[in-house]
Amino acid sequence: MKSIYFDNAATTPVRKEVFTAMKPYFSTYFGNPSSLHAKGLEARDAVEEARKLIAEILNCATDELIFTSGGTESVNLAIKGIAFARKKGHIITQKTEHDAVLETCKWLEKQGFELTYLNVDEFGLVKPEQVEKHIRKDTILVSIMYANNEIGTIQPIKEIAEVCRKHEVLFHTDACQAAGYLDMDVKNLGIDLMTINGSKIYGPKGVGLLFIKKGIEIEPLLHGGGQEYGLRSGTENVPAIVGFAKALELAQKEKVTEVQRLTALQDRLVSGLQRIADSKLNGHPQKRLPNNVNVSIYGVEGEAVLLMLNEKGICASTGSACSTKSLEASHVLLAMGMSHEMAHGSLRFSLGKHTKEKDISRLMKVLPGIVKKLRDMSPIKAEVRNG
Numbered sequence: 001m002k003s004i005y006f007d008n009a010a011t012t013p014v015r016k017e018v019f020t021a022m023k024p025y026f027s028t029y030f031g032n033p034s035s036l037h038a039k040g041l042e043a044r045d046a047v048e049e050a051r052k053l054i055a056e057i058l059n060c061a062t063d064e065l066i067f068t069s070g071g072t073e074s075v076n077l078a079i080k081g082i083a084f085a086r087k088k089g090h091i092i093t094q095k096t097e098h099d100a101v102l103e104t105c106k107w108l109e110k111q112g113f114e115l116t117y118l119n120v121d122e123f124g125l126v127k128p129e130q131v132e133k134h135i136r137k138d139t140i141l142v143s144i145m146y147a148n149n150e151i152g153t154i155q156p157i158k159e160i161a162e163v164c165r166k167h168e169v170l171f172h173t174d175a176c177q178a179a180g181y182l183d184m185d186v187k188n189l190g191i192d193l194m195t196i197n198g199s200k201i202y203g204p205k206g207v208g209l210l211f212i213k214k215g216i217e218i219e220p221l222l223h224g225g226g227q228e229y230g231l232r233s234g235t236e237n238v239p240a241i242v243g244f245a246k247a248l249e250l251a252q253k254e255k256v257t258e259v260q261r262l263t264a265l266q267d268r269l270v271s272g273l274q275r276i277a278d279s280k281l282n283g284h285p286q287k288r289l290p291n292n293v294n295v296s297i298y299g300v301e302g303e304a305v306l307l308m309l310n311e312k313g314i315c316a317s318t319g320s321a322c323s324t325k326s327l328e329a330s331h332v333l334l335a336m337g338m339s340h341e342m343a344h345g346s347l348r349f350s351l352g353k354h355t356k357e358k359d360i361s362r363l364m365k366v367l368p369g370i371v372k373k374l375r376d377m378s379p380i381k382a383e384v385r386n387g
C-alpha cells in the first residue's frame with residue numbers, strides 16, 4: 001500500500017529538478033565561495049546566480065537578500081536583529097504566530113523589550129486597525145505572519161504594511177507557508193523584512209532567507225567571516241542555496257495553476273469532511289491557503305485519529321510539528337477562542353504537489369469509520385448521548 005502524505009505544511013519532499021540542480025555542488029563544485037581561486041569562484045557564482053534569481057521573483061535587489069539556515073534563523077535575525085540595533089522599544093506581534101516568532105519575542109521580553117501580542121478573531125485574522133491602535137511612539141517593529149501554518153489563514157499583510165509605513169514602524173512578515181501560493185512581490189506588498197524557507201516549497205531543509213529592505217539597520221546574530229553582507233557569517237550552504245532558488249523559481253512558475261488545482265482538491269476534502277457530524281472547519285472559509293484543511297471533530301482526540309490514519313498509510317498532523325511533541329492543545333486554535341476539547345480534536349491535512357483526487361477519496365473512505373470507532377469508545381461522546 002502506497003502511503004498518502006497530507007503533511008506538506010510540515011515539510012515537502014525535494015523535487016527532482018531541485019535535487020538535480022543541487023547535486024554538482026556537493027562534489028564537482030565544492031568550493032568555498034570566499035576562496036579566490038577557480039573552485040571558489042564557481043561556488044560564488046552559484047550563490048550569486050541563486051540570489052539574482054530570487055531577487056527577480058521577490059522584486060528586490062540582490063543585496064537585500066540574506067541566506068540563512070531556515071525559517072527559524074531568518075525570523076530570529078529579523079526580530080532580534082532589529083531589536084538589538086534599536087537597543088530598546090516596543091514590538092507588536094500576534095497570538096497565532098509560529099513558535100519561531102513567539103519564542104523569540106518572549107525571550108526579548110526577558111531582555112527588557114516590551115511586547116504586544118494581538119488577539120485574533122474566530123477565523124485567526126488580525127485587523128490592520130488593531131495594529132494601528134497598538135502602535136506607540138516607541139514601537140520599533142511589527143511582525144505578523146503572511147499565512148498560518150496550522151489553519152492556513154491569510155493575514156491582510158499589505159494593509160498592515162501600509163499602517164506600519166504611515167507610522168514609520170518596520171514590518172516583518174513570516175512568509176514560510178505563503179511562498180508557494182501567494183504574491184511574493186515585496187514592493188507590491190510594501191514590506192520591510194520577509195522570511196522564507198526552502199523546506200516548505202519542495203526545496204531542501206536547512207536553508208532560508210531574510211529579505212531586508214535597503215537602509216534598514218540590523219545587527220547580525222552570527223559573527224565571524226562576514227559572509228552575507230556581514231549579516232550572516234559562516235561558509236554558505238551552496239547546494240542548499242542553489243536548490244532553494246530552483247524550488248522558488250518553479251513554485252513561482254507553477255503558482256497560478258497549482259493554486260487552482262489545489263483549491264479544487266481542498267473544496268472536495270472540505271465537503272467530504274462536512275459529512276462527519278459535529279465537525280468544524282477551522283480558519284477562514286475564504287482567506288486561506290489552498291493546501292490547508294484544518295478540522296475539529298468533537299468527541300475524539302486528534303492524536304488518536306492520527307495514529308489510526310497512520311495504520312492505514314495516511315500521514316496527517318494535528319497542527320504544527322512542534323505541538324505534536326507535547327500533548328498541549330494548539331495555541332493557534334485556543335487563540336481563536338476554541339475550547340480545549342475542540343482544539344484537542346483537531347486535524348490538519350495539508351495538501352501538496354503530489355496530492356491527487358484519489359488520495360482525498362481514500363482519506364474520506366477511512367476517516368468516518370475511524371471517527372465512529374473513537375467516538376463509540378469516548379466518554380465525552382457518551383456524556384453527549386446521555387445529555
Ligand SMILES: *Cc1c(COP(=O)(O)O)cnc(C)c1O
Pocket residue numbers: 009069070071072073098100145147148149174175176177197198199200206207208
Ligand atoms: C516551518 C515554518 C517556520 C520554521 O522554518 P524552519 O526552516 O523549520 O526553521 C517558521 N514559520 C513558519 C510559518 C513555518 O511554517
